[in-house]
Amino acid sequence: MRVLFDYGVYSGKPLDSLRTDLDSLQPRPSYSSHIERIDGHDVEIVSVDVRRDRNPFEHFVEASYLNNGLVMVAWCKKTADYEAAIQISRSVRFKQH
Numbered sequence: 693m694r695v696l697f698d699y700g701v702y703s704g705k706p707l708d709s710l711r712t713d714l715d716s717l718q719p720r721p722s723y724s725s726h727i728e729r730i731d732g733h734d735v736e737i738v739s740v741d742v743r744r745d746r747n748p749f750e751h752f753v754e755a756s757y758l759n760n761g762l763v764m765v766a767w768c769k770k771t772a773d774y775e776a777a778i779q780i781s782r783s784v785r786f787k788q789h
Contacts, residue, residue, distance in 0.1 A: 699763075731786050749769055
């Protein structure tokens with residue numbers, strides 16, 4: 693699994709664009725999305741299969757911490773890794789001012 697965090701002004705937006713495969717412009721049949729509260733913040737969590745030639749990571753879980761400027765992407769080698777990736781997204785904590 694490879695986990696990436698993107699923190700900044702362009703992060704933390706809804707993940708609607710992941711519904712569609714950009715190459716074929718067709719809906720992704722494996723697309724799954726839900727919103728949950730993590731550390732008091734709404735987070736959209738999406739899982740998608742993205743099988744590509746010679747790509748060792750054929751699946752990913754993306755968590756967008758809505759309106760907080762943070763996105764976490766976990767590239768997974770198998771769908772069995774989805775639960776671990778979601779648990780990683782649930783472990784994020786924000787500092788209180």
